[in-house]
Amino acid sequence: MIFMAVRIAQGLVIASLVLLIIYGADASAKQGEEEGGFLPIDTKTRGILFGVTPIIMSTIAFFISRKERSSLVSILLLVNGALIMIGGIMPIAGGNVALGSPILGAGIWVLALGIVKSIRARAVRAA
Numbered sequence: 001m002i003f004m005a006v007r008i009a010q011g012l013v014i015a016s017l018v019l020l021i022i023y024g025a026d027a028s029a030k031q032g033e034e035e036g037g038f039l040p041i042d043t044k045t046r047g048i049l050f051g052v053t054p055i056i057m058s059t060i061a062f063f064i065s066r067k068e069r070s071s072l073v074s075i076l077l078l079v080n081g082a083l084i085m086i087g088g089i090m091p092i093a094g095g096n097v098a099l100g101s102p103i104l105g106a107g108i109w110v111l112a113l114g115i116v117k118s119i120r121a122r123a124v125r126a127a
Contacts, residue, residue, distance in 0.1 A: 006073070009065035013076035016054035016061070020083045023050035027087070051087065054080060055106045062113040066120070074117040081111025 022039075026046065030037035039046055058080050065073050088104030091097075 005064050006068045006070045009061040009068075009070060009073050010076075012057045012061035012064070013073055013080060016057040016080050017076055017083075019050050019054045019057075020080060020087075023054075024083065024087065026050070027090075051084075051103070055084065055110060058110045059113065062117060065117070069121045070117075071121060074114055074121055077110060077114030077117055079114075081107050081109070081114050083107075084110055 023046065026037035026039045037046075039050075041049070058077055061073055062077060085104055085107030088100045088102075088107050091100035092104065093100075
């Protein structure tokens with residue numbers, strides 16, 4: 001059962017990373033345009049599907065695997081958090097603090113989960 005929980009958590013953080021990469025690629029493709037990108041959906045829907053979902057999935061992955069050691073989950077939580085933070089910094093740099101601040105906060109949250117997971121993994125390894 002424990003092995004299964006870690007596998008589910010790994011699947012969740014991998015899926016989160018894929019969604020974030022797709023979101024980032026779409027945002028880059030529409031750079032400077034009001035609408036665009038390769039995803040044929042509006043900005044709000046894209047943000048929910050490809051932005052909020054990875055945050056939720058990463059959080060679930062952390063809590064599913066919190067008592068188990070998994071370097072992959074730790075590393076991908078850190079990567080996902082960094083990507084989300086970048087996604088929050090971009091609107092802030094463009095002057096849209098109201099949009100970027102919650103995204104940056106969510107990125108810090110996921111990054112913090114990755115840090116906690118890494119520290120716990122080392123503590124389990126040392127014990």
